[in-house]
Amino acid sequence: MKNKDPLVIMKDVLNFHTDEEIVCALKNQNKGLFERIESGKIKIEVKYRKRTRNSLMSHIILSVSPEVWRMLTGAGAVHVDSQRVRVADQSPIVQCTECLGFGHGRKFCKAAQDVCSHCGGPHVRAECADWLAAVAPTCCNCQSAKLDNTDHNAFSQECPVWRRWDTIARSSVSYC
Template sequence: MGVAVDRMRKARGQKVVLSCSSVEDAKKIEERLKIRGADLKVAKPEMRLPTVIIRDVLRVNSDEDIVRSLRTQNRHLSEGLDWDKVRARVCYRRRARNDLECHPVLEVSPELYHRLIKAGFVYVGLQRRPVWDQSPLVQCSRCLGYGHGKRYCKEVSERCAHCGGEHTGITCRARKDGEPPKCVNCTKAGCEDTAHGAFSSECGVRAKWDDMARSKVAYC
């Protein structure tokens, strides 16, 4: 069709998802698909809700307990907020250093998201815990690439987040010897600045992917 497609993947229900680098290219593809195939249905994907992470919450709190605490224990969030129209659910939990704690990641309505980020803390049970913005970007723990998880990774060997070698970070000699990190993603992209780990917030490649991921989130 004369339009560059960055990524194409199959989805459930006989659907195909196309990703473009610009809104203009997406519009061109949509128009040409409508002309070529009368039986084809073209639609934009639904915007995702923003996500937040609550740090160091006791594991004994169930997902229901955490959501209930948001509604009942946090008056600094509730003024003028209609909880019947607000969405909040725990998507998953990230590991914490303390085995008795975890970092719940919640999907929330845009209005609640902004209130949480502005407040910077929430009460959960007997705890007062910090709450941060959580990027929607997915990074593979095997190849360290973006846009997919380990479950869908096509690579066979793992990559080291410190030096980019075909081994895990625990066995990395460069890390043990105190050598500076080298980002595998920035190295592949030919970037000049590679002196950071693959999970670093200073990574230029990560920043670009993060911007793309956030463009699909309804912050307003």
């Protein structure tokens, strides 16, 4: 089985850029970062975009070669057009936004209804009385796994269940 390429996230990129413009600007405006990598080992592909609170921007998820991943995550920021954009490692984990389980997305979820990421109840977080009252969160994944520490959101990267699934997801990624 062929290992997957690593992912990086470019935070808060202006939406008017096409995928091709982003890749082109990344290569052309950051030549100093790419000069130590053989041209045949430079692979950059836009995988998808994530919405942000600001509707004029999005987070861009890139699939890159291991050499480019090391260079981008080491740099921490790059230039795209007139912006200085933060760059970080992106976990390959897939977590459903409907049932909050792992290994599938909302599109393929078989759950009958949404699960609240704050309290684990049968509603969306925006309608959660605990969330609105600023009550501490309870992780439904940790509750299901019968773990003691459940005082975090189901999407938290501090969640032990999330970390276990992240380790599994990263095992199929080629970082070198």
